[in-house]
Structures are given as structure tokens and as C-alpha cells.
Amino acid sequence: MSMTNGDRLRIGLVGCGNISLAYLLNAEMFDGVSVTACADLSQAAARARGDAFGLKVMGTDEILVSPDVDLILNLTVPAAHYDISRRALEAGKHVFTEKPLSTNTTDGRALVELARAKGLSIGSAPDTFLGAAGRHARRLIEDGAIGRPVTGTAFMMGRGMEHWHPDPGFYYQPGGGPVMDMGPYYLSMLVNLIGPVRRVQALATSAHAERELSAEGPLKGTTIPVGTPTSVSSLLDFAGGAQVTFVTSWDVYRHTNRQIELHGTEGSIGLPDPDNFSGIVSLSERGAPWADLDTAGLPFGALNWPREAPDRGNYRMLGLADMATALIEGRPARASGDLALHVLEIMESILKAAETGQPVEVSATECQPAIFSEDDAKRLLS
Template sequence: MSDLRLALVGCGVISTRYLQNAPMFKGVKITTCADLRPEMADRQAAAFGIKAKSLDAVFRDPKIDAIINLTIPNAHFEVSRRALKAGKHVFSEKPLTVQPKDAKKLVELANREGLALAVAPDTFLGPGHRMARLSVDSGEVGKVVAGTAFFMSRGMEHWHPDPTFFFQPGGGPVLDMGPYYISALVNMLGPVSRVTAMDGMGLSERTVTADGPKKGSVIKVEVPTTSLAALEFASGALVSLSLSWDVFQHGHRPLELYGTLGSLRAPDPNFFGGEIEIAHAREPWQARSSLHELCGKPNHPDDKPVFANYRMLGVADMADAIGKGLKPRASGELGLHVLDVMDAILRAGKTRKSVSVSGGIRPRPFSEAEVSSLLVSPDSTRG
């Protein structure tokens, strides 16, 4: 099958990683880029030898099969909707949209038009979470009864050159970081059925300290910056989830699951690699590294790689799924469910009442042979 010809829309911070990683994968080719600010598109086009075009020209171009939507969350719906209406498949950065009703519209539109819709994160397709899921599915820790998930940091204004959107509706740690944790949990445990939560805000204003034109500017915080939630899964598992940008330091593991036969520690779902740890009953913890698995070799940051960052794996999976008439693993339906859960956390936080969540989908497992088939040079992605 010929390559899926892709246009990248939104040429900001994360676009570089997509452009760097694209040549590692079979079946995908980024030919074009576009941005509301043409100079951003021109810069990436020159750096990566692709064409810069206007958004309208991208949507009109019959030689573009699909777009990768890397705009800010508040623009996701409109950009993805226009692309689907123009007959293009869509892979969107997270969250799929800001409002669940809009995400539902995108899923319905894609299904009606027979187009693929997929959504980041694709980190749960990496070896760390492939191993964690295999362990859960094998029954090694028994039936999962409970778990904990923590993402807590001191915000975004110290590193992102233009962090305003993180503190406006559509931003906040729930919508920004929740997708990694909730997608990883749904991949391991299946859909969420009920949520309770409480939330708060550490600071009503944030000052940008990252270098760039916005340095020193003050952002009004319009969203909760700390949310503590409890998730009930359809399987019966109960997981507490803490998401915060008010925490300088802490000592919690990103994800732990507690089963009837033992406990499992899963790696940071913001990255593709890492190690899992298993404790059988009262035996000591045993670590299993994903370093030597496909897409486990650290490649981020560029100068001193410590983390595995294989963004584009989900786009390659989408291209493969299109060829096989299947749904992508990181499907729009999964993104919609994850957004429903995040929306329930925000609503529960406001009302202090529990909120039920319906539907949901668990992605298909991802075998090593299937991962390998998407890579140009599989062995070069192992440490």
C-alpha cells in the first residue's frame, strides 16, 4: 500500500518531535505543514524539507490524505472538523476536543464519512505500557482491585515559551496531563464507569519565567490546578488519580495497580519506555526493563537522551489500520471516553458529587510483531 501523505497543522513546540520521528515509521510521510502564523510553518518547512501551505490549501489539496492536528486544545475541534469535512483522516494531539459534545461530533463525522480519527497520547503503545498490559492480561497480579496514579508538578510557565493556554479553559492539569494517565489506565483495565473528585487552585496568577517573548508576563489562572479524583472502572477496580500543577516535589510512583495476587508498578505514561515492577504477594519487587523492547531506546532529549519518545507510532498505527479496515488503537472513541472521564472529574470537582460515565472502549493489544511491522529499522529502536 502507498504511504499515507500527511500535513502537519500547528507548527509549535511539539511539532519538531513529530517531524523528527516520522522517517522511523513505515506507511507515513509528512509532506506539508501549516500554521495560523505562516512564519511558524515556514520555519518547520525549511528545517525538515517539506512544503509550507495555508490551512485552506491543505484542506483543498488532493495529494494530502490525512492531517496531524498539533494546534492548541481550543482549536482542535475546528481544525479536525474541517479536515474530516474535506475528506482527510485525522490524528489529533490530546485532548481530542475541549468539550465532550464536540468530540462526539468528530467521532460521528469520521464514522459517517468512513475516515479514520485517532488521538494522542500514543505513549500507551510504547514498550513500557505494552509490558504492563501484558502483565495485567496474563493474570500475574490477579484481579486488579485498586490502584493509584499521580501526576504532580509545579506547572508549565518555567519551560513553555507561550504557556497561556495551559491556564485557560481547555487547559489545566486534568485536560493536559489526564489523557496520558487515563488512556494508560483504560488500556490496562478497560472503561471507567464512575468518577468522584475535588479540586482547588494554588495560585490565581502565574508569571512566565521561560525564555522567550512572553517572559515576565502574568497569566490569569482560570482552571483548577489541583484535582484529586477517584475512578471506578467497569471491571470493579478503583483507582485514585491526583493531577496537579501546584507541587514542587513529591515521592509517588506514576502508576501502581494492586491485584488479588500481587502488585504492579507501571512506568510514566508520558513516555514510551521505562520499566515495570511486579511484586508477587509478599515477595520483593522485581523490575523488568523495556529498554530492549521495540521503541524502548531513549532518544529524548536530543542532547542527552534519557526517555523513549516515539510520537508518530500512533500515526503509523492509524495508517496501518486504514489499510486493514480496522479502527486505530488510539481511536477517536478512546479519546472521547478519556475526555468524558476528564469532564466528569471537572464536573465532580465543581459539584462535589459523583458523576457516572457511559460507554468506553479498550484498545486492541499491540504485539511485538505488529509494532515491528510499522518500523523502518526495528532493531535501531532497542537499547
């Protein structure tokens, strides 16, 4: 597809909710992308974003076929991801979608195959692994700092959503839960670091049959049913031979586990929260004391969010900017549909293994992103 706005990919944003603000603000830092139009089921939401950022406001049907749009940025709710992405691809548009790629592997694979058949690119969040912490950790592993990865742990644990979200019922039903909601950040990072998964085993449980809402709002004090496991322990068997224990839970008050640690034949590495783009990366070579590096000084590492009082790095749009460059250079994007599909299949396989008590094989795939160097990162900046 030609891009008539210089070398900038003309983006039509569908879904003008909270997450769209980060994408729109961050778009300004990249040379290769230009958000030009927006749409939402709520005309008021679309108008608010359009007025704030100088975007043309369109209906959803209109934006998906507009000749002035090269790519659809799909920021709708997960249940709508498949339909919007499919319609965009059928209209000849590239697609970048918020996570997950789709709500199930069958639909996700259909999207990837449709994009391939039409010669289009499809990518998906999360792109946090492209941030400063993920890049630095990948470089250390590639340089042999921990030798051959052998084992590791990943922990995503907290108290759930009812303490801050005014209406969190959907988080506790099939398609939600800690695996499907937060798993993409951890699994995308792990696949980036050590490659694809070939098999999983898992156990699951739930602390409560109902959850009481404590967040401020009209539903405070009411209860919601729990229809999906809220604590899931899995063992990931990677194609390269490493085995990583991955625990996700919304039943934990407090813990001291590092989000990700990997241990190899020559040392160990620790990473910060993969929902963020930066943080402390720790390295222990052959048992030496941990050496910590704050990645805030690297590209896409500085604390920038929220804008009024930054306490973390948030560079959503980075994966899409890389996709824009990939289209020009004729190479695969790093936050690719293949990666997102593999992560989606891992998550489904974890839940299936927990339900059946049996190991589940994961499709063999070559989806580990190409290394994203510091020079690559700098070239994307305006």
C-alpha cells in the first residue's frame, strides 16, 4: 500500500477510550506515523479526541474503507478486536491492535492468515518488550551474559480489579482472568528473550466464588460472580530447552517475588514489570552480587507517564512505529501478528492444561522478534 503523506503511515484510530490518549500523545515523537482520523461507537468520545488532536472524525464503517487511511489502529474492547481487524484487512488496510490479537486462537490465526494472503501487515500490543528494559535484557542474553537459559520464574500477582475498577465484572468471566488480561505482557517479553514455547502444564484455582466491589462508584459493596480461575500456576517448556514457572494471581495481598528472573549456565538476570517499558534490569554473573542498571537513560526508558507526575515509562505506539519502518524496509515488524498469535495460543493452552490436568502442546512457530538495537530505537525518534 502506498503512503501519500511522505513516508508517514496514515493511521485511522478506532476506539477512543482511555488507552487512546497514550497512543495519540506518543505518536508525536515518531517520524513514521501520523494519526489522521478517529472513530468510536460513542460520537462524543470520537469528537473529544478529534478536537483535542486535530483528527477527522468518521463513523466506523467510513474509516475502515477510507482511501486516506493506510492502517487501522484497533483500540476497541477485546470482544470487538476480531471483527474490526478483519474488516480493516478486507478493506486493504494494515492493522495494529491492542492486546489480545483476538479472544481465541482460531480467530487470531484467521486474522494472521488473512493479512498474509492480502500482502498486508498485522501487529499487536503489547510492545513493551521493545522498551529500554526489554532491549537491554535481550542484548545481555544474546551476548551470553547468563549463558544458555535453563530455568526461570515469572510472577504477576495482586488483589484483582474490584479495588479500583468501578465495574470489573468482565475481568472475572471466561476471556478475562489474570492469564488472559496480563499474560500478554509477560509472555511477549519471555518469547522476545528466549524464543517460542512448545508445551505447557498448569494448575488453577480461585480464592472466592464471588468478589465484593470496593472501588468507588454505584456498584460499591455489591458482589460479582467469578467464572474463570483467579490463580493459575503454569510451567512453560520453551523450544530452546528452558523451563519457566509462570504464576498469575488476583488472590495475593503482598509478595516479594521479582516479576521475571531467568537463570542460565553462566548467571542470572532479573527484569522489572513487563507492563512498563523501563525499570531496573539486574545481572548476576556466576553468582556475583546483583548489578543493577536503571534503564531510564536509554531511548524509550525515561519516566513519562502520567504526564502531570511521571512514575513510569509508557511508550505505547512504539510497536506501530516499528511496523511503519518495517513496511518501508520490507522486513517483519517486531510486535507482529505471529508473535501475538503465539502468545494467545500459549494463554489458551495454559487454561486448557489447568482444566484438563494434562500437558498441552503449543504450535511450533518462528516468532521471536528480531533484536531491537539502541541504534534502531534512536532512528524511530523524530
